[in-house]
Amino acid sequence: MNDVKLYCFAQSGNAYKAALMLSQIGARWEPVFVDFFNGETRSAPYRSTVNEMGEVPVLIDGDVKLSQTGAILTYLAGKSGKFGGGDERAKLEVLRWILFDNHKFTSYLATYRFFHAFTKDPDKGTMEFLRGRMTGALGIVDKHLTGQPFVIGSAPTIADFSMCGYLYFPPEEFGIDIAADYPSIGAWLGRIKALPGWKHPYDMMPGHPLPPR
Numbered sequence: 001m002n003d004v005k006l007y008c009f010a011q012s013g014n015a016y017k018a019a020l021m022l023s024q025i026g027a028r029w030e031p032v033f034v035d036f037f038n039g040e041t042r043s044a045p046y047r048s049t050v051n052e053m054g055e056v057p058v059l060i061d062g063d064v065k066l067s068q069t070g071a072i073l074t075y076l077a078g079k080s081g082k083f084g085g086g087d088e089r090a091k092l093e094v095l096r097w098i099l100f101d102n103h104k105f106t107s108y109l110a111t112y113r114f115f116h117a118f119t120k121d122p123d124k125g126t127m128e129f130l131r132g133r134m135t136g137a138l139g140i141v142d143k144h145l146t147g148q149p150f151v152i153g154s155a156p157t158i159a160d161f162s163m164c165g166y167l168y169f170p171p172e173e174f175g176i177d178i179a180a181d182y183p184s185i186g187a188w189l190g191r192i193k194a195l196p197g198w199k200h201p202y203d204m205m206p207g208h209p210l211p212p213r
């Protein structure tokens with residue numbers, strides 16, 4: 001794949017899911033920086049010309065324009081013939097974990113990290129609630145990964161790229177060391193990191209470090 005564009009910014013674990021997949025399939029792609037922290041995704045031009053949902057990432061591949069990482073990853077797996085999970089049963093497993101990721105895993109991890117790392121004085125009750133949901137989901141994933149190398153078995157798929165999206169950001173951004181506290185998750189992150197060409201989100205997408213605010 002050539003000349004793909006990805007609307008993204010370095011702090012977005014959602015964008016990282018797509019960036020990681022693009023690099024793993026050997027696509028030639030270029031990032032389009034989205035100034036999320038200054039409200040670009042909330043602006044009328046962004047919503048009318050880039051994504052009506054007001055979110056990052058957005059993938060452009062010729063006349064194909066897609067948001068939602070689940071759709072982007074599925075599209076890239078189909079187009080490249082890589083990381084899609086093999087037979088129909090495996091593809092359903094991939095879908096099942098991507099849905100879990102979007103609803104219960106990334107959703108809480110990303111929101112908790114956002115408040116912890118990027119806002120001043122987050123509301124205590126909100127943080128307690130989010131932390132409970134986040135640690136509950138982390139426990140489920142840690143248990144699932146005990147005894148199997150990747151999310152749906154012995155080889156990496158887009159389910160892994162989806163679920164690891166936020167987990168390479170520094171522990172201080174969460175206030176907990178997830179890789180250390182959840183050893184099966186820690187080992188799995190090591191296996192993904194060992195894939196050829198792996199890069200950290202801050203080395204893959206523009207916008208890090210954030211300017212002082």
Ligand SMILES: N[C@@H](CCC(=O)N[C@@H](CS)C(=O)NCC(=O)O)C(=O)O
Nearest residue numbers: 012013014054055056057068069070
């Ligand atoms: N389910 C979406 C989530 C995307 C998402 O929440 N992106 C964040 C940046 S990491 C965003 O653009 N948020 C803007 C907002 O919620 O206003 C996906 O998988 O692409």
